[in-house]
Amino acid sequence: MLAPVENRAFALSDDDRAVIEMARAFADEKLAPHALEWDEKKHFPIDVLRETAALGMGACYVSEDWGGSGLTRLQTALVFEALSTGCPAVASYLSIHNMVAGLIERFGDETLKAKYMPAMVSMEMLSSYCLTEPGSGSDAAALKTRARREGDFYIVDGVKQFISGAGSTDLYAVMVRTGEEGPKGISCLLIEKDMPGLSFGANEKKMGWNAQPTRQVIMENCRVPVSNLVGKEGQGFTIAMNGLDGGRLNISASALGGAQAAFDKAKTYLSERVAFGRKLQEFQALQFRLADMAIDLEAARILLYAAASAYDRKEPDATMRCAMAKRFVTETASSVADRALQLLGGYGYLQDYGIEKIVRDLRVHQILEGTNEIMRMIVARNLLGTR
Ligand SMILES: Cc1cc2nc3c(=O)[nH]c(=O)nc-3n(C[C@H](O)[C@H](O)[C@H](O)COP(=O)(O)OP(=O)(O)OC[C@H]3O[C@@H](n4cnc5c(N)ncnc54)[C@H](O)[C@@H]3O)c2cc1C
Numbered sequence: 001m002l003a004p005v006e007n008r009a010f011a012l013s014d015d016d017r018a019v020i021e022m023a024r025a026f027a028d029e030k031l032a033p034h035a036l037e038w039d040e041k042k043h044f045p046i047d048v049l050r051e052t053a054a055l056g057m058g059a060c061y062v063s064e065d066w067g068g069s070g071l072t073r074l075q076t077a078l079v080f081e082a083l084s085t086g087c088p089a090v091a092s093y094l095s096i097h098n099m100v101a102g103l104i105e106r107f108g109d110e111t112l113k114a115k116y117m118p119a120m121v122s123m124e125m126l127s128s129y130c131l132t133e134p135g136s137g138s139d140a141a142a143l144k145t146r147a148r149r150e151g152d153f154y155i156v157d158g159v160k161q162f163i164s165g166a167g168s169t170d171l172y173a174v175m176v177r178t179g180e181e182g183p184k185g186i187s188c189l190l191i192e193k194d195m196p197g198l199s200f201g202a203n204e205k206k207m208g209w210n211a212q213p214t215r216q217v218i219m220e221n222c223r224v225p226v227s228n229l230v231g232k233e234g235q236g237f238t239i240a241m242n243g244l245d246g247g248r249l250n251i252s253a254s255a256l257g258g259a260q261a262a263f264d265k266a267k268t269y270l271s272e273r274v275a276f277g278r279k280l281q282e283f284q285a286l287q288f289r290l291a292d293m294a295i296d297l298e299a300a301r302i303l304l305y306a307a308a309s310a311y312d313r314k315e316p317d318a319t320m321r322c323a324m325a326k327r328f329v330t331e332t333a334s335s336v337a338d339r340a341l342q343l344l345g346g347y348g349y350l351q352d353y354g355i356e357k358i359v360r361d362l363r364v365h366q367i368l369e370g371t372n373e374i375m376r377m378i379v380a381r382n383l384l385g386t387r
Contacts (some may be wrong), residue, residue: 012078019075020339022055023082027257031086038087038211039357042203044168045090045211046126051093053123057083059101061246063342066105066113067121073246074308077253081301085264086256088361089211091257095250096164100127100173103243104190107231116171116190125170129247130217137161138374139182140175143238145219147176149226154178154189156197156222162368166215167200174217175236183237183244188230190332193286197222208360245319247369248326249308255333255365256300259340262358263293269347293336300332323370323378330365331372337362 012020030048038045052058060076062068071079076098084091101120104113104259119125135140145158156176172191179185191198201216231239267290270281280286307325312320341355343346348355366372380386 016075016078019071020078020082020143023057023079026052026057026189027083027086027091031083031090035087035090035352036354036357039089039208039361040049040210040351041306042210042213044093044165044213046168048096049090049094049126050123052083053121058093058097058123059105059117059121060098062101062105062117064122066117068101068105072308073249073311074305076246077249077308080250080253081257081260081304084254085099085261086255087211088258088358088365089209092209092251092254092365093165093212095247096129097123097127097169097256098250099243099247100129100171102246103173103188103239104230106242107188107235107239111227112190112230120171121339126165126168127171127173128163128165128169128172128217129165129243130163130172132161132163134161134216138371140240141186142176143177143186144183145174145176147178147187147189147224149178152226154224154229156189156191156219156224158219160217160219162204162214163217164209164212164214166213166217167203169211172198172217173230174219175240178233178236180309184234186236186240187233188236188239189224190228190230190257191219191222191224195222195224203219207363208357209364213285215286244369245311248322248375249304249311249364250328251369252300252304252307252329252333255362256297256304257299257335258358258362259297259336262337262340262355263290263297265353266290266293266343266348269344270351280343287319289339293339296332300329304329317382320379320382325369327372327375327379330362334359334362334366 059068060071060079064070080091080095104116131140133143147154147156170193174189174191175186176189177185178187197220199218204214273280303324307321310321315373337359341359347353
């Protein structure tokens with residue numbers, strides 16, 4: 001199997017390789033040995049997440065001016081691909097924190113950046129991205145959370161649904177309605193955990209991603225200083241969607257790394273397990289399965305790197321390419337992980353072998369940061385020029 005380091009399609013530089021090696025070493029030492037226990041105990045490893053900040057992974061694509069690592073989107077995808085070989089759930093949370101740090105840097109004014117960027121980069125503050133509501137997911141522009149101005153404060157009322165990290169994180173980038181119906185009436189506010197009127201729902205019981213909490217974020221007469229507006233009033237939908245393009249690259253990269261880990265486990269298993277007097281890897285039917293899985297992973301990897309490169313070059317079709325990659329990579333990754341499980345027979349179904357957790361974790365990558373149906377919609381709109 002070609003590891004990313006050996007992938008020549010994008011002529012990875014020495015810097016790219018260094019980034020992969022650093023993230024992979026962290027995944028091997030700090031994530032993989034604990035991933036099953038975190039999943040079982042539903043433990044969100046904040047201390048370990050904070051350790052990633054010391055290596056620059058809390059703000060991968062924030063510029064060095066603000067203390068970030070200044071990585072390209074391709075390099076960032078390499079980080080998340082490598083990290084998630086250790087635990088896709090933890091790597092994916094980190095990708096969300098990166099998304100919030102990125103949107104504050106890109107759209108926040110200097111005062112807001114001075115207030116939050118240092119703590120975001122060091123991960124003294126962890127963050128959550130709050131767009132989805134109980135009544136609006138794919139149709140995000142229909143959101144109802146309302147913010148009205150009262151002197152130097154916004155008073156916010158509404159509920160956000162399915163928020164990753166919620167309750168354990170410190171800063172919430174919340175899309176709220178300050179104006180008319182539709183996307184133009186939406187603004188983005190930064191709400192701190194301790195601001196009056198903010199509370200959280202119960203930790204949802206989920207199929208996977210158990211190493212990070214998912215809760216409702218509830219705002220009742222929540223008082224937020226006007227200075228915590230990101231960008232301008234009415235710019236919130238643009239901010240939210242801008243974050244998601246890059247977010248989709250990272251969520252795809254996390255799926256890919258998880259699938260690679262499942263593939264590697266299955267490959268090792270085939271070289272050890274004996275049936276009918278021979279090692280499983282000697283059966284051509286299984287060799288062909290392994291070959292197909294490797295081909296599928298490689299195709300996904302190349303599509304992902306191409307989309308990340310298009311994003312880095314600010315190509316006009318970058319949004320479509322990110323959507324294409326998200327649809328293809330997340331579905332391929334789930335399929336490869338599921339096939340890896342099958343190759344372990346009954347052992348694949350047992351927790352201790354680690355693959356069933358990957359299968360459970362990767363399923364949600366087809367649903368969040370825009371479902372894969374919405375990805376098809378984005379691609380079709382671009383192809384057909386329709387809205
Ligand atoms: C574990 C987890 C973590 C999450 N983390 C976050 C987070 O941190 N922040 C956040 O804001 N959100 C988060 N989400 C929410 C996630 O982004 C939404 O669940 C997702 O966008 C889909 O919205 P929905 O669940 O309301 O489904 P709906 O939008 O109601 O869709 C239901 C089904 O209909 C399909 N569909 C909808 N509209 C169309 C259409 N026009 N054409 C074709 N098919 C369509 C969808 O693809 C889907 O299959 C998370 C979700 C989960 C499960």
